Amino acid sequence: MSYLEYTVKSTPTGLRKILFLNWPLTILLSAVAGVGFLMLYSVAGGSYTPWAEPQMKRFALGLVLMVIIGVVPIWFWRSVAGFGYGVTLILLVAVEFFGSVGMGAQRWIDLGFMRLQPSELMKITLVMFLAAYYDWLPSKNKSKPFWVFVPVMIILVPTALVIQQPDLGTSILLLAAGGGLMFLAGVHWAYFAAVFAAGIGLITAVFRSRGSEWQLLNNYQYRRIDTFLDPSQDPLGAGYHITQSKIALGSGGWTGRGFMQGTQSRLNFLPEKHTDFIFTTLAEEFGFIGAISLLGLYLLIIVFCVASALANRDRFSSLLILGIALNFFLFFAVNMSMVMGMAPVVGVPLPLVSYGGSAMLVLMIAFGLVQSAHVHRPR
């Protein structure tokens, strides 16, 4: 019997567990999803179809999933972490062969009722597996080269598969979340300094290889980088996304143009206005006040997660919560910086707000794990 199982005598049982969920977090998640419904309603020109209504259904389903996962003991999730990682890895390989082609990239498996993106699922199972790994590893071993090499492979294998799809955005998120988790687990900082230096070298290599036969990225990815560096050179082509989203954002001002009054989305200037670029509609219609409020909600979600993690004396639980919070942070940080012209357009949705089933459900599953860790914390 582990330390954890000794000290859970005061843990609630049965349906009473629902009362011990992290309710402030649940309410915050619902508030952010509510902002999403509002924006999806607006970009559809004041209509529940085609986006707001399915999104509501998915969020409802996600809430139910979150509660179910939340009442299942955390040690169960720890014990299936390795299995979950393995299955997701197999699915990632499977999409290489059976996945549908969507938006120019092979990303999903059609399950009939929904499309499953294994790369989304990998964001959780990777964090779970790494948390379990460091929970199992004696702390004196964690900076030894072999025990550092193992998690690095655990991270790099799925990342490589996702890059193959090709989905640059998700692979960056996987890499950052995995690395972040290793950092949180206490791996010696010298490793990170080394990787950072190597990263700089790689970026140089990527740019140097451009145009040669062995170039490392696809042309569309290079073009996105170009666009990022100088969006004004081609306002209708490559730079269109960023230029238009900056115009929409900027024209919002302090208070915005008002609900459903966004001219840029009305005139269909914004591409993917309901997915990756939904933040621009919010910023245009509700202005700086609306945009900063959403950022505040995101910040509160992170704060509640971190507080829950620090109060939890179980290593697996706190690492898992911190990993998921980091993941969540990376999601909205990358999306917002891309929309605001601070990062290349890599195709990362705004969590809980952008239209999309897979990402929404995966996030709610992740927060289910956070809830489970919270409910079953040692007391």
Next chain:
Amino acid sequence: MKRTRADHEANHRGISRRAAIVGGVQLVFIGALAARMRHLQINQADQFRLLAEENRIKFKLIPPARGEVFDRNGVQLAQNIPTYQIKIVREDAGDVEAVIYKLGQVMELKAETVERALTEIRRSKPFHPVTIAEDVAWDDLSRVSVNAPALPGVTPEIGLTRVYPRGSDFAHILGYVGPVSDYDLDKLDDPDELLRIPRFQIGKVGVEAKVELPLRGKAGTRQVEVNAAGREMRELGRREGRPGSDLQLTIDSKLQGYVQARLGEESASAVVIDCATGDLVAIASAPTYDPNLFVRGISVADYKMLTDNTFRPLASKTVQGAYPPGSTFKMITAMAALEEGIMEPEDTVRCPGHLEVADRKFHCWKRSGHGSVDLLNSLKQSCDVYYYDLALKVGIEKISAMANMFGLGIRHDVPMSAVTRGLTPTKAWKKQTHDKDWVIGDTVNASIGQGYMLSSPMQLAVMTARFATGRSVNPRLVKSIDGVEQPNGAGAPMPLDPENLRKMRRAMFAVVNDRRGTAYGSRIIAEGMRMAGKTGTSQVRNISSAERARGVIRNADLPWNRRDHALFVDFAPADNPKYAVAVVVEHGGGGSTAAAPIARDITLQALYGGEPPLEAYPSKDRGRIASQQRRLRKVQPIAAIDGKDQA
């Protein structure tokens, strides 16, 4: 793995330390995001708001050129010619009325069009251009261009407008185009974005309306960057549309012109159909009108003149006119009886001038009666009693079914407006529409194409073509779309005894070429060109017994609209049918005197491909025909010239 409490506590402290670092980094990043947000939305707000307003990228439609229409020989029937227009965009003009006032100082504006433009501006979206002056002269156009800086939102544009070079000859076939109306938009669930362009021309009636979609084509789009005044700064992208498809009709414009001229100002219609292909070679309704008037917007006075005319020039009588077919229907009654095998062509019926059925007297047109008549003689002399007798034996259902087989009571798929189905009554039909039982007298009336029986001139031409060929010929009006030949209407052989059809043709030949035939006066004497036909005179009133007792009033003494319709159908050459013709003269009197001569002239014109030699006519008619030809040459100068040179 066994783990101690101390190990665990140490770990937890480690995690807290690292979490604080990661949390700090996150906080810094969120701070950066907030700062960026503030920078974009507050500090640069004015600049971006300006960009949003000023540097707009607009999608503009490129209207496709409407497809043009040609006749079977390539003569142009509908074309597009460029016109200059002045347009105004409300969004860019600001004070519309002030701008229009200034425009009025530069060029002359019609009060009527300005009024119309103002209502249109109020109704359409602010960024839609509205036409304020049409058919602008080049001088005015350049004056507006020079003064452009003082006239915000005003743009000169080159547009295309529809012109019908053959004018009234094709009014009933082609119809005309006109600007989209609210009514047109309401009819459509999902109107093409093109139709939102103010004053965009769409087909209103006729082929223009029925073949609208292929003729219209698909709009292209231009992506343009426009400045705050709405002026285009540069074109960023262009996606070409697809111009409308060109149509080739089966009509021979030269023959059509002749037919129209021959019908003149009478209230009449004529159809010429090619027996081999079903091609409608000419389909004319008189009097006619100039469709070009409608394209420009017809004046109230002109329109009133057209609608007040008792001869209904706007009606396309060939397809929408439903007339009692009269004696031209007798072939159907006879054919039904022959096919049922209830009589032999040689069987005779005695005609005493009337037949008593159910205590009612049904008269033959010849009061003294025809004596004993067989099939050939009855058709030749158009004896009514013979057909009363047949109808009583065959019954209405068989007669109506036979009429349907010959294309009566069926809506033929021809892209003209308001194509009528006509009517071939049955017992069930009468019960349903009139809630009355069929009576035997109805059958008697139907047998000679009276009573409820109704058919259009085009249906009669189809019927005649089917008698001539024995195939179920279908009318075809569109020969090809963009050079792609459309399926022809040759049709399959009808499931009828060829011997019976031969008998009917022989009887129809006798109608025209036998000395005692009703159409003997309108025969053709050129060898190999002889025609076979049938006259028809259909009553439009009931002759009461009181009237009959007083003596039936002669047609000429009746007011025009109560006189009989004159009908004639024929096919020629009789031994190798090439064309079938149907002529209906509304309230023209007798079929043999009013309709048959017209049909003969048209038939000859079609057979000779132009003015026939006088030798084709019986010698006693030649003097009169010669002067008629001279007169017609003057009223239809276009038809006298060969079509190709004209185009």
